[in-house]
Amino acid sequence: MTGLLGLKDKSVDRIHILMGALVFFGSFIVYAMTVQRTVPFWDCGEFISSSILLAVPHPPGTPLFIMIGRLFSLLPVVADLAYRINLASVFFSAFTALFSYLLTVKIVRYFFNGDTQSTTSRWITYLGGVAGGFFVAFGQTNWGNSIEAEVYSLAMALSVLMVLLTVHYFENRGSATAVRLMVFVFFLAVLGVGAALTAFLVVPVCAISFILTTDATRRDWLVLSGCIILELLLIMLFSDGRGGPTMFFLVSGLVGLGLLMMLYKKIDWMVAFAIAALCSIMLSFELFLLVAPIAFSVCLLIGLLHMEWNLGIKLAVFLVLTAATTFTLWLQYNMTVYIVFLAVAGLAAMAAFTMLPQAKNWRMNWRSALAIMVMALIGFSVHLYLPIRSAQRPWIDENHPARDYRTFISFLDRKQYGSESMIDRMFHRRGTWENQFGWHPHMGFWSYFEGQYSKEGGTFLFWFALGIIGMYTAIKKRVEVGVPFMVLFLLCSAGLILYMNFADGTKYDFQTGDAYLEVRDRDYFFTPAFIFFGIAMGAGISAVLQYLRVYLHKRMPSLENKVVYVGILLALLPGVALGTNYYQCDRSKNYLARDYAMNILNSCDPKTVLFTSGDNDTFPLWGVQEAYSFRKDTRVLCLSLVNTDWYVEQMKNVFGVPLSLTDDEILWYPYTAPDGREYMRPKKMFRDLPRNRDVYLTPNMYDGRMVKVQDMIVDNVVISNQWKYPIFFSSPPYAESPLKLRDHATAVGNVYRIDRDPMPGLIDIDRSYDLFMNVYKFTGMNDCKVYRDENATGVFTGLGMSAVHLMDELDKRGDRDRAIKLGYHMIDVYPEYWQTYWVLADYFDKANDSAKSDQLFTQLEDTLTSFLAQNPDNQAYMMDLGMTKVEIGRRKKNEGKINEGLVLMKRGFDLNANNGYAFRKYATTLYQNQRFTDLQAAATKYTEYKMNISDPMAQQILGIKPPAGSQFDDN
Structure with a gap:
């Protein structure tokens, strides 16, 4: 019996299965422990409501996720419907971890120069696989996506599965099994677009295995993989006025011609043709729905040329199927274009059938190409849910894609978010290279990358080295597997940085309002990169063990097998990620x-x-x-x-x-x-x-x-x-x-x-007093162990401000007792909001009761200290604690305390100098303490984000005028 590793030892296969089960159930249990039990912030609320209603959420509609979410909403596993739908992410992310384990094992098998049968080799393989699976499972971003109703869990499970099946295809090239695997991959790829277009990102790299024939050399694999890397470099070369998309496509065309000359005998051109047609979906859905049906017709025509049927049957089959699939021409243009196309296609088919009788002897892999197109179009059919359901007018029906074909296509292509295509926008950089690739609030890739598996800082170099060792060894041992894997990581990291082109705020356009700093963290876009690097880290652990094993074999043969014990210790390394990220990813008490x-x-x-x-x-x-x-x-x-x-x-x-x-x-x-x-x-x-x-x-x-x-x-x-x-x-x-x-x-x-x-x-x-005292819920708000990100902290600030406003109105009307009662109630249920303490302290100061005022400020300092200890990168806590320390220092005439507070406020401000709320707090405090040099420096840093040049406070500090085109422009 052959197991999942291709090994014949049944007992080892059982261990392999047990290790895979360990990864699946281990990650599933952790996700189930930390999953949010109710409705989260951001898009999750819309996805939950859309799943329950079978509705149409924001573009591009995610129909596959919505239908699966609906199924999960019907499962009677828990009473809360939102909880049920969140569990869908738990389920699919556990499969992502399992597939990552299996993929790591596939890669590591090549590390042993054919010696995969020995017990030591097998354990090195399994331990690296377990580590890779758990690195993926407990990476910060992937874990965060796995505990709420988000599309990325499903998309990532499909992505890793597609890469796993591609490696399996490579191992079985030339067989009927390989063809079935290839066709299934493309079905999953286009189906996965119904969750997120990110799922399709692996296709260009998987395509390398599918289009190269079995007689392709290592050099051929290197050349084709290198072309993908070259494309990324060309994007950088032609950005920002240095040629733009025109030069990019021109040079890319020349590169393609060169590739054709070098590899034309090593490429399966029918399969390559089909894959190229499907990849048009990465440019736009509009293009895909024109190109894919026509490509299907071409594959069908070539297939019919090989059939022994008579002319009439061939022509009828061709015209019927072509008419059925290319009707998008009618929808996109008009009936005349559609009829003309069918007439031309029919005449071309008739000419081909009559004039090319020898075509049946051509050696063309038309069956595979046609199967790819058929299964891909079936996978895409999930998108028909959108206009069908939209026509029934559900309560959530964003963009109403049933209105007409133009609206449907615009919906899929997300045109409500801007008329400029993502391809064109890619060549007008919306941030500096160092900010997009490096450290920067809300969008810097490295900011997210180094915090995936441990705390940010120098320790990441260890994890990074593990991943690099894993990739290097994979390339060294099997170029056909290692190089595409490395390219896949680059495409999911550098490629997405170039494509998404996130704005850092330094290139804001006052005329169009474009390129302000991203409003939220964009780490989730890079989830594929973090997942594939986690797999590389698992492979790196196996590589280190194998290098150690070889060394011991030469120097101390008796200790060679002991390397397994070292492997057990290294396989525990994902526990660092588990421990580091648990608090931030634990949403079990987050309401x-x-x-x-x-x-x-x-x-x-x-x-x-x-x-x-x-x-x-x-x-x-x-x-x-x-x-x-x-x-x-x-x-x-x-x-x-x-x-x-x-x-x-x-x-x-x-x-x-x-x-x-x-x-x-x-x-x-x-x-x-x-x-x-x-x-x-x-x-x-x-x-x-x-x-x-x-x-x-x-x-x-x-x-x-x-x-x-x-x-x-x-x-x-x-x-x-x-x-x-x-x-x-x-x-x-x-x-x-x-x-x-x-x-x-x-x-x-x-x-x-x-x-x-x-x-x-x-x-x-x-009414307001009754709402705050008796109606409003504050579950977990007084517990610093309930994680809240920058968004959650900011959202609830409005609640605190409203309560303080009510306190002021009560005091103005002579009802200070109720004002004080409300203030203490808010401190009990929402203790992190600084202004409540300050207003109460002011009341007591006016009543000459400074003891109570001092007690309030001490309580506030202790509260914010505990909250900041749990959330060390929370800007709001840092600013408010620093401001509180400054106030305590002022009241006690303690210059050291004032300086301590100002230092903390500067640290907080530097975390995201674009935050206007933080800037106003910091600037006001600096002004009150006559730190004018620091005030100038803060305003200068604040206005590096060009949109903030319109801020009246910054203008007053720096003595500048409103920029032309801004809302404060006198013109």
Whole structure:
């Protein structure tokens, strides 16, 4: 019996299976222990609600994940629906770890020069595989993706499986099994795009194994792999005005011609043709849906040339199947183009069938190519879910891809995020090379890379060396496996750095508003790189053991077998990653997003129309509404989406929001202006009553200011509502409204209600007090052992600010007792918010009770110290603790304490000098302590992020004027 390693010893195969099971169940148990039990922040809330509803989330729709999420929502393993869907990530990431173990074992098998049968060799193989699987499982980013409803767990499982099957294909080249493996890989690749396009990233490297024939030499493998690396270098060479995409494609074409001349006898051209057609999906879905069907027709034609059927049958089969697959030409262009194409294709087929009878003798691998195209198109069919489900008008139906083919394609190509293609944008760098490849907040690759398996710093050099040793040994022992693996890592790291082109904030464009610093950490995009490097580290452990074994064999043969004991110790190294990352990745007690969402919904009156601002005050609310059927009477409308025509139409026709506009006044259509330029706009103007004008529902200028679609719609909803439904906002409504909405926005807890007759002070004192004291949930907020990232810390700051505002209003109205009671309550449930202590201390200072004030500041210092100890890189804790130390030093006239606080604040500010909140705290504290040189330096560093040049405080400190094109520009 042959086992998974290709070995015939049944007992060893059992050990192999047990080791794989150890990796799978070990990672599964850890993930299950740390998985979030409820709705998380960011996209997860939308994915959870979309899975429950079988809805259409944001582009590109992730249909495969949504359907699988729906299946998991039906499994009665736990009561909480959000918990069930989060478990999908646990399941798939455990398989990622298992596949990583198997792939590491496959690679390490080549390290022994054919001596794979000995017990020592086998144990070295297994131990390296176990280490590789657990390095992957407990890497910080992959673990973080594995404990919440995110698409990357499924995409990564498919990616590693595809690479594993490709190595298996290489070992079985020339057999029927190899062909089946190759076809299955491409089915998985295109199917995986239904989770994330990242899943397809491994295809260009896997393709090297598939397109090279069995007589290809090591040099041929090196040349083809080297071409991929050369393409990455060409992108860097032609970026930033040095030729751009035109020169890149020109030189790439020349490289391709050179490759053709060198390898034309070593390449399976039919398979290469099919793979090239499928790879068009990496450029755009629009191109793929044109190229892939035509490529299928070409493969079909060549296949029919080899058949013994008569002309009529051949022609009928060709025309029927070609017509069925190339109908995208009709959808993309028109029926005339479609018919002309079919006519030309039919004539070409007839000519080929009659004039090339000898074609049946051509040696062409058409069966494999045709099978690849058929299975790939079947895999892509998962995307048909999007227009089919969208046509049924689910509650979440982003972009409404059922509207027409153009909308469907734009949805898949994510065109709502910008009209410039990712390929073109790649050649206009949105950050410096050192920031994109090195250390930088929210986007620097090395910042994430060195923190994957241990704490950042010099210790990473050890892990890095392990990975390099693993890759080097793989290349040395088997070029055909090692070189493609190295290229795969480079493609998933350097390639993604070049392609994603994340902005570092130093190249912000005031005219377009593009290239501001990334709003959140982008480490998840590099998950494939971290996974494949974890596998390389596992292979590195086996390589070190084998080198040690060879050394002992020459010097101390009696100790050769003892190397296994060293291997056991090295196989425990992933425990460092487990211990280092456990706290940050443990979401088992994290209910922050759920409570935040419920608190907002509980603030609203029945049947409210609630306007939210962005992802994190929208998606968790959707998730809570669907997972718990909680406050579904409230219509949650995201203002950033209200800027789109499809969402406004849904507000009117699906959500039942009061709107006076007709569909022709809402939906955009292509329009050609008299000067020949093309626009998108509605068919008709609408009456913009607040501004007393007729205008198209598109962004436009009015009274010297840009009026957004969301501004006009908010005004129209308020007018059309006629006070039928309560209208709430999660943040204050826009200040420039002609309806003076801010003058009618009454604070109710953490939200704002539009009142016809505003309440005194624009705050509902009694309702807000009841919300904070009796209604709002703060589960885990007083526990520093519950991890919260920068986002969670910032989101809850708004809750603290609202409570402090309520305290001030109570005090102004002579109700200091309730103000103090509220303050102490907030300290109990939300102890990390600094301002609560300061306001209470001010009350006691005014009452000449400095003892209580000092006690509050001491308590705040102790609290923030404990929170910072658990979250040593949390900028908010660092800034607030430093500011508190400065205040304690001022009160006690302790200059040393003041300096200690300022040093800590500088450390915090330097973590992300783009943070305006941190800058204001630091600048204000420096000014109050007359540290003017440091103040200038802080403002200078802050304005290195070009968008911040518009900050009035920075302008005042540095004596500069607003830049042209900014919102503060006098012109």
